[in-house]
Amino acid sequence: MTEPQRLLLVHAHPDDETITTGGTIAHYVRAGADVTVLTCSLGEEGEVIGETWADLVVDRADQLGGYRILELHRALAALGCNPPRFLGGAGRWRDSGMAGTSAARKPRAFVNADRDEALGALVAVMRELRPQVVIGYDPEGGYGHPDHQQVHSLVPEAVEVCGTASYPRAGSPWEVSKFYWTVTGHDQLQSGLDAIDDIPAGWRLPVEGELPSVPENTITTSIDIRGVLDAKRDALRAHATQVTVAPSGREYALSNDIAQPILLDEQYVLVRGELGTDATGRETDLFAGVLGCASHH
Numbered sequence: 001m002t003e004p005q006r007l008l009l010v011h012a013h014p015d016d017e018t019i020t021t022g023g024t025i026a027h028y029v030r031a032g033a034d035v036t037v038l039t040c041s042l043g044e045e046g047e048v049i050g051e052t053w054a055d056l057v058v059d060r061a062d063q064l065g066g067y068r069i070l071e072l073h074r075a076l077a078a079l080g081c082n083p084p085r086f087l088g089g090a091g092r093w094r095d096s097g098m099a100g101t102s103a104a105r106k107p108r109a110f111v112n113a114d115r116d117e118a119l120g121a122l123v124a125v126m127r128e129l130r131p132q133v134v135i136g137y138d139p140e141g142g143y144g145h146p147d148h149q150q151v152h153s154l155v156p157e158a159v160e161v162c163g164t165a166s167y168p169r170a171g172s173p174w175e176v177s178k179f180y181w182t183v184t185g186h187d188q189l190q191s192g193l194d195a196i197d198d199i200p201a202g203w204r205l206p207v208e209g210e211l212p213s214v215p216e217n218t219i220t221t222s223i224d225i226r227g228v229l230d231a232k233r234d235a236l237r238a239h240a241t242q243v244t245v246a247p248s249g250r251e252y253a254l255s256n257d258i259a260q261p262i263l264l265d266e267q268y269v270l271v272r273g274e275l276g277t278d279a280t281g282r283e284t285d286l287f288a289g290v291l292g293c294a295s296h297h
């Protein structure tokens with residue numbers, strides 16, 4: 001009797017789930033997996049693209065966090081995914097702002113979370129959902145955002161203790177089979193940038209090294225998302241205060257107007273668990289090798 005696939009993705013802000021793993025979410029939902037996104041803040045400190053919602057920002061109405069809950073609901077619906085879950089409940093921890101900003105001094109900022117409370121909350125969700133596969137962030141958290149680095153720091157420890165007798169009030173132990181970092185591969189990013197031949201007025205191409213990427217030899221797993229690109233584009237558009245999709249549908253930009261390619265594969269580094277490589281030497285299914293789970297190459 002095969003177990004249904006259960007995938008948990010832990011992300012820092014509403015929009016990260018789609019930007020880095022939106023295709024993977026849609027892919028596994030369509031494959032019949034139970035997919036949950038756990039977001040650690042409401043993105044209260046974000047900038048806003050356009051005029052419609054511009055006054056929601058932190059130093060005016062400070063209502064952006066609430067509005068981004070709606071954007072996240074819309075994005076996950078576009079991906080066919082379960083509704084959002086928030087670490088500690090919606091609003092428990094606040095967006096800590098970009099590195100060097102004063103937002104990190106706010107007591108409820110995610111970077112100031114009591115570690116034991118945050119770990120307990122993570123373990124409780126993992127023991128409730130019992131995912132065979134969990135996705136978190138690499139040491140840089142992609143591009144160095146303090147909340148991303150906090151996700152990098154907390155999730156592996158939660159994955160580790162989830163299977164032990166620690167945090168007894170957080171439910172019965174559950175052993176996560178595989179834990180990955182979401183990453184952007186250098187070669188794929190570069191070929192995506194090279195393919196950009198026409199971007200909207202006001203956007204610009206990044207200078208070498210401006211967009212973070214990891215060396216190809218660190219990547220263990222590549223998920224082909226060509227079949228779900230429309231869903232990923234719709235989900236990116238749902239995060240309208242944070243993301244714009246180019247008319248070509250091949251690029252997107254954040255509020256910094258830097259053109260970024262919508263890549264055809266979403267790539268990962270297996271940090272814990274057994275790699276299920278195929279003939280290419282790369283793994284093409286997050287659930288490959290998970291005992292009792294169907295595998296979808």
Ligand SMILES: CC(=O)N[C@H]1[C@@H](O[C@@H]2[C@H](O)[C@H](O)[C@@H](O)[C@H](O)[C@H]2O)O[C@H](CO)[C@@H](O)[C@@H]1O
Binds near residue numbers: 019045097
């Ligand atoms: C993708 C991501 O993590 N976005 C974060 C980030 O937003 C960036 C930030 O506002 C930066 O100043 C802009 O230049 C860039 O365009 C934005 O994407 O940081 C925000 C504040 O912590 C956060 O709300 C947003 O989700």
Ligand SMILES: [Zn+2]
Binds near residue numbers: 012013
């Ligand atoms: Zn983020």
